[in-house]
Amino acid sequence: MATRTIAQRREDARTQYDAFLAGCPSRQLLARISDKWVALILAALGGDGPSSGDHCDDNPQPLRYSELSRRLAGVSQKMLTQTLRSLERDGLVDRIVTPTVPTTVTYRLTDLGLSLHHLMRGIKDWAELHMNDVLANRENYDLRDSGR
Amino acid sequence: MATRTIAQRREDARTQYDAFLAGCPSRQLLARISDKWVALILAALGGDGPSSGDHCDDNPQPLRYSELSRRLAGVSQKMLTQTLRSLERDGLVDRIVTPTVPTTVTYRLTDLGLSLHHLMRGIKDWAELHMNDVLANRENYDLRDSGR
DNA sequence: CAGGATCCCGCTAGATACTG
DNA sequence: CAGTATCTAGCGGGATCCTG
Numbered sequence: 288m289a290t291r292t293i294a295q296r297r298e299d300a301r302t303q304y305d306a307f308l309a310g311c312p313s314r315q316l317l318a319r320i321s322d323k324w325v326a327l328i329l330a331a332l333g334g335d336g337p338s339s340g341d342h343c344d345d346n347p348q349p350l351r352y353s354e355l356s357r358r359l360a361g362v363s364q365k366m367l368t369q370t371l372r373s374l375e376r377d378g379l380v381d382r383i384v385t386p387t388v389p390t391t392v393t394y395r396l397t398d399l400g401l402s403l404h405h406l407m408r409g410i411k412d413w414a415e416l417h418m419n420d421v422l423a424n425r426e427n428y429d430l431r432d433s434g435r
Numbered sequence: 436m437a438t439r440t441i442a443q444r445r446e447d448a449r450t451q452y453d454a455f456l457a458g459c460p461s462r463q464l465l466a467r468i469s470d471k472w473v474a475l476i477l478a479a480l481g482g483d484g485p486s487s488g489d490h491c492d493d494n495p496q497p498l499r500y501s502e503l504s505r506r507l508a509g510v511s512q513k514m515l516t517q518t519l520r521s522l523e524r525d526g527l528v529d530r531i532v533t534p535t536v537p538t539t540v541t542y543r544l545t546d547l548g549l550s551l552h553h554l555m556r557g558i559k560d561w562a563e564l565h566m567n568d569v570l571a572n573r574e575n576y577d578l579r580d581s582g583r
Numbered sequence: 584c585a586g587g588a589t590c591c592c593g594c595t596a597g598a599t600a601c602t603g
Numbered sequence: 604c605a606g607t608a609t610c611t612a613g614c615g616g617g618a619t620c621c622t623g
Contacts, residue, residue: 303563306559321471326454326465359455365596369596378569392606406554415453419451425525514615516587
């Protein structure tokens, strides 16, 4: 089991899991990470400044709990904590507690989390980038629909 | 307004929309596409054969409604229809009705949908690929947690 | 075959209040 | 500051029945 190449392990994982199957654990994992809060948290922890250049600059800067809740406008503490916990459990983020008074807690992406971040960031960017197209498509669709 | 380059339009969209903001339409769009059924439908329509090679082969093959419901094991007709409708409305899939008896309906990705598919497929693959790591991380976390 | 229409349950997001 | 605990309303989503 130790004499497997990375490519072999890749193939193993591919054949072991199939998210198209209802009972497969990877389906549940897909459902977990297919979540707007997950996308936004990963984007925030991955370093997603509004003044970022056109080519992807990665500065995975750890953020404190309060900083996260400020960036993700409208998130409830419950959802933030809950989502962070599940991400921590899955090994996507590290929770670092600094024993000051009051306690300081920062979150940072693990390597695994960073690998997912690269994908999820694309999703968020896609949404912002194609918003206008989607809006236009919806208008067309609704007009057609009301016309007939 | 017609004399904008693609790069300029990119910048416009970036500055116009920000999914971190609660009221922004792109946040809603992000929530829409951050959905396991969306991920699976796009993956299915994008051509995601289990016997695919190691380098991404794109064969965006249109699928019929019944074929989709068979591939996405466990999906209810409601969710399938509902998700397909929203994807159609947003211009991500085309719904093609062939007036046979009984009616034949096929769904295929639009160019816009295909562009999202490339990203979403990565998410699904990531879930299957890193399932074992995540499982191990969870076990560790739960052990730690019960220990203290 | 490809849905539309309903009913209804569960859970989950969100608001509020409290704590170390 | 960084959460936990509790409660509730709302709706996501499944089951069922029906139609062109």
